[in-house]
Amino acid sequence: MVTLPLFSQEEEAAAAEERDAGEEKLASIEERLLARDGPPRPRNFWDPLKELIFVLISARTRTEVSLAVLAELELRYAAALGNWTRLRDAPEQAVLTLLAPVTFSEKKAPALQAALRRITRQTGGALSLDFFAGQPVERIRRWLESFEGVGARGSAAVVNHSALRLRALAVDGHHHRIAQRLGFVGRSATAAETEQKLLSLLPEARWPPARLTAMHDLLKLHGQIRCTSNDWQRHCAACPLLPLCPTGTATVDNVETPE
Ligand code: SF4
Known part of the structure; x- marks a missing residue:
């Protein structure tokens, strides 16, 4: 029996390109948040x-x-x-x-x-x-x-977040909102879909559980202090993610976009 491919080569190539671009954007977000806010506080990994x-x-x-x-x-x-x-x-x-x-x-x-x-x-x-x-x-x-x-x-x-140290991203309201504003998922996505999308862009080889925990904590802090749920309290003009963010660039003038 001949097995038909589910996707054409062009579709596979486009999906791989989208994954690479998504990972690059997330790595840039991580780098910018680390530079602005410093490394997350050390955690206790309970049982x-x-x-x-x-x-x-x-x-x-x-x-x-x-x-x-x-x-x-x-x-x-x-x-x-x-x-x-x-x-x-x-x-x-x-x-x-x-x-x-x-x-x-x-x-x-x-x-x-x-x-x-x-x-x-x-x-x-x-x-x-x-x-x-x-x-x-x-x-x-x-x-x-x-x-x-x-x-x-x-x-x-x-x-x-426990001593199990397995791959997952605990997406709460902050992560979900930030992922929507940064264009990773649409407005109708659920938090579970947001986690799936982000994990699909973060391959295990380069994003082991500890790096995912740190990314979780960086994004949460960003949501608490800067990318707040109230639109009128967002600090887009001073946000280190502004050049990467379609929501922010739509509301702030003269944004320099990255190369
Ligand atoms: S630019 Fe604004 S909307 Fe975008 S991540 Fe920063 S604070 Fe959030």
């Missing part, structure tokens, strides 16, 4: 279960508030035994009280304990995500996203 707990409590909550609540949970329930079984088995009201500073605590507290119980059940008694070792990243993420409160951003954070 994946702790990262999952952070994901489950931190949606739509300021990072410093979520970190403080996580520290309190750890001190109260995990420090003595070195595991999270006491949090899993704690009275629901006690967990709810500790989670009060985060948004939607009345939903997050039961979802968190239900997740810990389910992990224990599915691992045959171990409250641990050690069984992730050696599993394909797509499989791990599919499983994580089957938990209430874990979407593409959360599953990416667990695999990329």
Whole structure:
């Protein structure tokens, strides 16, 4: 049987050219943000279960508030035994009280304990995500996203920001907005599609997990301090990415475009 090619040689060549141009643009973005803002703060790469707990409590909550609540949970329930079984088995009201500073605590507290119980059940008694070792990243993420409160951003954070150190980009509102403004994705793209698009432009050989984490942190800071969600507060005129950005160049006069 003859196998017909899905794409013509011209289409393959055009796609490769688009990928190369996209990677070059992203490398330039990385270089410009590093030059302006410096290297991202060093991270602690927690074990994946702790990262999952952070994901489950931190949606739509300021990072410093979520970190403080996580520290309190750890001190109260995990420090003595070195595991999270006491949090899993704690009275629901006690967990709810500790989670009060985060948004939607009345939903997050039961979802968190239900997740810990389910992990224990599915691992045959171990409250641990050690069984992730050696599993394909797509499989791990599919499983994580089957938990209430874990979407593409959360599953990416667990695999990329934890000690697992796997390839993923945890695309939040900042990354999504910046990718749209810089022309990587259209206005109708979802955050998950934005991650897929960006990863498709960042080949594993040159963009290992650690470099993706650093890129994540650089873009997030850029979104917090410069490329803000409010159009009227954007700092396009002083933005190091302006020459690469169709949105910025459409609103700022006399922009020098790169060679
Ligand atoms: S030029 Fe403006 S829109 Fe473009 S990345 Fe910079 S701040 Fe965002």
